[in-house]
Amino acid sequence: MNSNEAAFDPTAFLGSAGPGRSIQQFRKNQSIFAQGDKADSVLFLQHGRVKLVVMSEQGKEGVVAILESGQFLGESALIGRRRLSTAVALEDCIVTTLTNTVLIATLQREPGMCEFFMTHLLRRNCRVEEDLIDQLFNSSEKRLARLLLLLADFHPGDTAKSLPVDVSQETLAEMIGTTRSRVSHFMNKFRKLGFIDYNGHIEVYPSLRSAVSPDKARLPEGDARPFD
Structure with missing residues (x-):
């Protein structure tokens, strides 16, 4: 590389428009793509959170993932598959769309992008x-605890974290494979134990880790804030 040539920056590349890549904004609850759509591009989530939803042939719906900023979605497009899920914005989002051709060429040309x-x-x-x-x-109780901790995304020193988006009990139930009534039961139990609090918005305390087997959760240690 020429000494005067700037090193390739994947985040700058993904954060700007150019040949074969565009930037779009999506409002909360807006569909970004739908299950079964033709897939000729991969998307990068610059800002916001997105849920991936799948629908069975019988019409049953399930949330399979919640993605946050800095993640790709729709990667199956690179192997010629149609969209495997529906992507819905959980909050206002900014998304970069890259055509398959441009992304593949960039991966082949730029080691930094390939590593990223x-x-x-x-x-x-x-x-x-x-x-x-x-x-x-x-x-299902441990699965719910693990999911809440992952969504809270604790960092060292955090004493409490509010979930960055409103996630309904129905969505939580779909993600862990149980019923809404079971989720409601566990949420009430966690609240009484001082692991969480909620009043229209869920707040998670690090002490919820005690409800999850440490070797499975792999989440940072932390002390609980006293429950009010």
């Missing part, structure tokens, strides 16, 4: 494996 994208894929794969283990071996 591969790191994302590996993290996504690990999360899917952990979710599968969670479904196979943990009770």
Whole structure:
């Protein structure tokens, strides 16, 4: 590389429009793409959160993931598959859309972009494996606790975190594979134990970790704030 040539910056590339890439804004609850749509592009979430929803042939709907800023979605387009899920904005979002052709060419040309994208894929794969283990071996109560901790995204020193988006009990139930009534029961139990609080918005305390097996959760340690 020429000494005067700036190093390739994946975040700058993904944060700007150009040949084969465009930037779009989506309002809360707006569909970004739909299950079964033709897939000729991969998207990068610059800002906001998105839920991925799948619909069975029998019409049953389920939330399979909640994505946050800095993540890709619709990656299956690179292997010629139609959209496997419906992406819906949970809040106002800014999304960069890259055509398959441009993304593949950039991955081949720029090692920095290739590393950035591969790191994302590996993290996504690990999360899917952990979710599968969670479904196979943990009770629905532990699955709910783990999900709330993941959504809260604790950092060292945090004493409490409000979920950055409003997530209904129906959505939580779909994500952990149980009923809304069971989620309501567990939420009330967590609240009484001082693990969470909610009054129209869910606030999570790090002490909720005690409801999850540490070797499965892999989340930061933390002390609980006294429950009011």
